[in-house]
Amino acid sequence: MDREPIPETTAQAERVELWIRELKDPDPAGRIRALGDIGDPKAIEILIEALNDEEPRVRAGSAWTLGDTCSPAAVDHLIESLKDDDEGVRRCSAWALGSLGDSRAVDPLIRSLQDGSWRVRFAAAQSLGEIGNKRAIEPLVSTLMDEDKTVRVGAAWAIGEMGDAGAVDHLVKLLDDDNSGCRTVAAEVLEKLGWKEPNHQERRASKFIKKYWRRSD
Helix, strand or coil: CCCCCCCHHHHHHHHHHHHHHHHCCCCHHHHHHHHHHCCCHHHHHHHHHHCCCCCHHHHHHHHHHHCCCCCHHHHHHHHHHCCCCCHHHHHHHHHHHHHHCCHHHHHHHHHHCCCCCHHHHHHHHHHHHHHCCHHHHHHHHHHCCCCCHHHHHHHHHHHHHHCCHHHHHHHHHHCCCCCHHHHHHHHHHHHHCCCCCCCHHHHHHHHHHHHHHCCCC
């Protein structure tokens, strides 16, 4: 005789219970593996708790996973994780806040533009672009002068996502950057913002200039 299927609600509850036990595994590797099995709203509280795990990889994985939950309850905890001692945790928290798109994260992410790690600064710039709050424009303009080329690229991209034509003059200056990636992104963002050279003579020169923007370093 065929066995009756287990009701979906019961099966799901059992999976969540197993996941919670795995996330409390004394072995850090077990806790990290468990992070890939998230799939139930009840797990949000456990993920938030895992942001305080002793293992940095678990904290980073929890932050990253919370970014996929669309849960406003995670925002304040992820903001706090921007202060974590571990660079990977701060970076994943910045990415997650961008995914959640909550305006509460704007000011903390602006502060993260000053982080000592270029990876965190890049993640913060990208996330500010995803959130799209105009309050970030001025700090992002300042970040166009960051010492790291990847961070400059991220700031230019974020400004483009916000569609703020007021930053055009600063993006034009980036066309003279030493890095070809910065020049290319600046040119693409300027085009997206509808920037036009001020006179016909400069428009004639633009074809040559674009080659210059995209030349190899």
